[in-house]
Amino acid sequence: MKSMKFEEVFSSKPRMKILKIISRLGTLNVSDIARRIKLNYSTTNQHLKVLESEKILQQRVYGRIRMYRFKDASPRAIAVQNLLDVWEQTSVQ
């Protein structure tokens, strides 16, 4: 998959929702993510592939299950998690 521009990656509402949910709950499988963000499986899957190709998320396959989480030791993943943490904390105040 061709690399996307920063604004393209973050301009998608579903992708932001995915990142928020994974930041809050940790590792999740595709169907679970789709259900939580109220999108169908294949659209969710496409968004997940984008986030994976941009080195923000990583996929683990366990038999028939595909689980997604933030990519280990990826500066992008760390930056996104930090941004979401700060956003969450300051929103509470």
Added chain:
Amino acid sequence: MLYANSVFKDESKLDINYVPKALPHREKEYRLLMEFFNFLFQFSEKMSQRVIITGDVGTGKTALSNRFGADITLQANKKKIKLKYIHVNCREYRGKISLILQHILTIFQANFPKRGYSSEEVLDMLFQILDEEATHIILALDEFDTLIKNEGSETVYKLTRLQEMRSNKPQRISLLFILRDLALINDLDESSKSTLQRNIVNLKKYDINQLVDILNERVDMSFNLYAVNDDVINSIAEFGYSESGNARFAIDLLWRAGKYADANNKRVVGMECLREAVSSIFPSIRKSEIDSLTLHEKLFLLAIARFFNYNDVACASISEIEESYEIVCEEYSEKPNSHTQIWKYVQLLSALGIIKIKVRSASKRGRSTFISLPTIPSNELEKELNASLRKKVSEKHEI
């Protein structure tokens, strides 16, 4: 302060899930368990182990396993060995291996989907996670009896051969089977039986002195200083012993007696608190039983109730009760019966399970019989008997 007017300083130390730092009278078994799993410190990926812990209810199987699990994990982690102890009660998962494996998986991946996977698939996923994390787990399957009964030989066989199904791969799962009745293993097929019966830690039932030690230790941890009488501890130990050496039952009884002391605003847990605790567990005396007694049997029982109501002791000699009986007879204007007759009352009340008798060598003159009122609160019994006797006396006067 929460415990300002309580006999307790920390009642959580009497909770069923509390595991003390050391288990009295289980030191040998603990060392044996550590020996069985010693390989983990050197070859955690090259070996795995299967051990059975067996023993009656309340002999410390779960406590021993949990203590061992916590200690070995700590030791391993200090040596940078990735080890996790997982304790599962098979009964909570209806003895179903698929539910148990699913639960274990969620320990590593909290959001793992819960439905639609066979046990084999879940097991493969678990091994994959353990390989990724380079972790060895000791899986303690408590109440393993439930799993054997539900799943039968086939599953048990697979469990015992987990590692052999993954040849040339690191060993990841050791098993600790905890079960009450070792005879259940005999119903399994020969191969499962032979693999399982290699390492057995057998916990014998606690004797009275061991139960006293256990109770004393828990009293020190959970009650204020001098808040529990020695008589109470000894009596609880006797109860625990009569319930197949059940330490769990004894500890629960101790907690209940403490609760009754608090409810009655007492500073010390005495025999009466224990009787109330016991009567809350065992069925107490029925009114019909009292009504069926003759006048003098009632008077004698009242004498017993009074004695224990005013003396916070666990047992009394027959002569002590006889003295109390004479006073009761005086009160009800009755002539006390002879010693031979009294002995018959003792036998009858004991047969009815209202009192307990014990023969001990008490003095130089020989053996004496001691009476105790273990399960019925003496004040309740006294009230009940007074009411029944008043009725009987008034009937007598009417005639």
